[in-house]
Amino acid sequence: MGGRPVGDGDGRPAVVVRPAPRRHDDLFAAEVWAELAERFRIIDLTGDDPAADEAALEAALPEVFAIVGQPDLPRERVARAPRLRAVLNVEGNFLPNEDYEACFERGIHVLAAGPAFAQPVAEYALGLALDLARGISREDRAFRAGEEGRVPYGGGQGVLLRHADVGLVGFGNLGRALHPLLAPFQPTIRVFDPWLPPSVLRERGLVPAPLDETVARSQFLFVLATATAENHHLLGPRELALAPPGARLVLVSRAPVVDYDALLARVAAGHLLAAVDVWPREPLPPDHPARRLEGLVLSGHRAGGIPAAFREIGAMVRDDLVLLASGLPPVRLQPAARELIGRYRNRPVSTR
Incomplete structure (x- = not known):
């Protein structure tokens, strides 16, 4: 009481x-x-x-x-x-x-x-990345509809996270929790984080890189940065266009970091796949086009609150x-x- x-x-x-x-x-x-x-x-x-x-x-x-x-x-x-x-x-x-x-x-x-949420969010982010790599949730939907094996995913084939080029946008609580989860896959990990000196990243076996290089070289791109006065729409049309064809983007931190119109346009055009757990407006309106977009794994801010x-x-x-x-x-x-x-x-x- x-x-x-x-x-x-x-x-x-x-x-x-x-x-x-x-x-x-x-x-x-x-x-x-x-x-x-x-x-x-x-x-x-x-x-x-x-x-x-x-x-x-x-x-x-x-x-x-x-x-x-x-x-x-x-x-x-x-x-x-x-x-x-x-x-x-x-x-x-x-x-x-x-x-x-x-x-x-x-x-x-x-x-x-914040540190209490880092591990749950990191595990969820890894799960989303594996889904994007292999189309797990899409295969589930196809199977339930009696269409298993008929619908290609990500250009007709999955990809491996093992030995992949991975980019992290932000290396705070979330990045530090995700890093050891990625280690067994032996990826090359580039990190963009302007709040950290490169030596901090190199000590952990990571490759410090500018934002453009991090996006352009990453088959898997994890957006982990918090929202700040400087990074509103940090990933806009120009930056997202740098992503290699078929790249996978996982967004689990804060919505303002990404220009959603640009992101959804890239997904709709088949240039990349994405998994999104945070949205500019929550709950997402029932008629929002993201709900009908192929190549997009949807989640309603569920990564950390367990x-x-x-x-x-x-x-x-x-x-x-x-x-x-x-x-x-x-x-x-x-x-x-x-x-x-x-x-x-x-x-x-x-x-x-």
Whole structure:
């Protein structure tokens, strides 16, 4: 019930849990929740009355040690929380509803749960790539229609991921999780990531490359970059036209990175195949032409949001709260970087 404290208020640090649009039982296994309740005075604001939860958050500000969730935190609200040491965002993005500079000035740790989604998304991306390589989902549809073996896929034949030329656009959490999954296929992997020095990539056996080269040399191209002020439609008509004939593109990160009109036009013309998990508008309108386009594997933002990822978030929150309460820095969630936070262009999960 919203606003109901857990524990007896015996001096333990107060932690507000307000993870909307998720609930605390989505994130925390019973034993993890019990451990948190033992170490901290939990103010659970996962009720069904948003107004009551908002009022309870306001009342808790003077004593709160940490906030788990992503409520609005303008500068004046941060100022009313003199004991606040950390904001632990469990939605996965650094959202624009928080005054990050006010937090940085106070030394408040602002953390996000993006790393928890990296492995699920990476595994899903690999699955999409294998589907594009061999036409798995298309063969399923053909079989159900009694047309198995009659419809060619990708120019009449599949391709191998083994020893393929692979490109990664972005090498953050997702790229670092996908890299070891690709290793058994022994591909050549080129990476475009302007936020990393080439030495970081070379140390991992990767080939740093400009965007044009990464696209032009890749039989499989994974789009893994987050949305920033600089990369809107990074892959537009010119860049997509560089892809070799029959290339496979997998998009699992953020929709604004790709010009969808240009992408769908290339797929419709038979120049490339694509698998898309994120869309500029979600849910995709029922009459959207992408739903009828051959050569396109469709997914509705399903790559990361699985129970294992949510429970990993809960464990990461527990671990970092315990460290913070012990006077140590957090190590599991992703910290907001002062140099980057103003460049993200992320939207909350409930409105994607």
